[in-house]
Amino acid sequence: MAFFTKIKNLFNRKVLRRDRDRLNYQYETGRWGTLGDLEELSRFSVIAGYAQFLKPQGRILEIGAGEGYLQQRFDASRYSLYYSTDVSDVAVAKGKGHENEKTRYLVADMNTYVPDTDFDCIIINEAIYYGGSVDKVLGRLARYLRQDGIFIVSVNGDARNEPWRRMVNESTFPRIDQTVVQCTRNTFTITVLGK
Numbered sequence: 001m002a003f004f005t006k007i008k009n010l011f012n013r014k015v016l017r018r019d020r021d022r023l024n025y026q027y028e029t030g031r032w033g034t035l036g037d038l039e040e041l042s043r044f045s046v047i048a049g050y051a052q053f054l055k056p057q058g059r060i061l062e063i064g065a066g067e068g069y070l071q072q073r074f075d076a077s078r079y080s081l082y083y084s085t086d087v088s089d090v091a092v093a094k095g096k097g098h099e100n101e102k103t104r105y106l107v108a109d110m111n112t113y114v115p116d117t118d119f120d121c122i123i124i125n126e127a128i129y130y131g132g133s134v135d136k137v138l139g140r141l142a143r144y145l146r147q148d149g150i151f152i153v154s155v156n157g158d159a160r161n162e163p164w165r166r167m168v169n170e171s172t173f174p175r176i177d178q179t180v181v182q183c184t185r186n187t188f189t190i191t192v193l194g195k
Contacts, residue, residue: 019130020109023088039184043154044073046181046190050152051121052078054176054192058120061085061144063110064127068095076102085113087130110137115144125154126188134167142173142195149195150176157187165189 047070051060057080062070065084074082085108086092095105110124110131122141131137138151145151151173155164157180169175173193181188 020087020089023086024090026088028090040069041073042183043181043186043188043190044070046179047123047125047152047154048074050150050177050190050192051123054150055120059117059146060121060123061115061119061141062123062125063108063113063141064125064130065095065105066091068098068105070123070125071095071103072098076100081117081119083115083119085110111140118144118146118149120146120149121152122149123152123154125152126156128153128155128164128168129161134164134171135173138171138173138193145195147195151193151195152190153193154188154190157189168193 051058052075056078059081060074060079061083063085065071065086066088068084071082071084076082080102082103083106084092084095084098084103085106086095087107087109089107092105092107099105110127122145124137128134128137134153138153141151153168155161155168168189168191169178171193173195176192176194178189178191181190
């Protein structure tokens with residue numbers, strides 16, 4: 001039975017290219033464990049800084065959160081609610097140990113997720129690539145963003161992501177601020193957009 005399960009998972013991951021199966025495999029094998037390293041601290045600190053400065057005591061939704069390394073860098077006294085979501089149930093299971101009365105870890109696909117509340121800040125940290133286009137993702141999620149809410153979008157500086165950076169810059173949502181963060185391993189463009 002285990003052999004057939006492995007074959008099915010391999011087929012789903014490599015042939016059907018299902019994001020959930022591929023990401024579950026990557027989280028099971030520890031591929032994303034380096035996100036908790038010092039080399040990612042500056043990116044996470046800028047994102048958390050924007051959210052905590054612009055929306056103190058805000059209600060936060062993070063899309064594509066993985067195991068929740070970003071949430072773990074927030075000062076929990078500085079937000080009223082934090083939903084950490086990812087399509088990978090393996091990643092979410094690993095993050096569940098950080099749940100409390102204000103913090104929830106949820107398995108959710110960014111393209112279909114319907115939250116049960118609204119938010120002051122929606123963070124899309126290195127996950128915008130799974131949504132088809134920036135305006136499609138932001139337009140769908142804007143329904144769950146309060147009137148004066150903000151989006152924080154992080155895009156990896158790799159040259160192949162230039163179209164994504166351009167889509168963020170040309171978005172129909174107004175740009176409030178933008179910064180480039182140089183980490184040891186990567187560069188990231190972090191953009192704050194209004195509603």
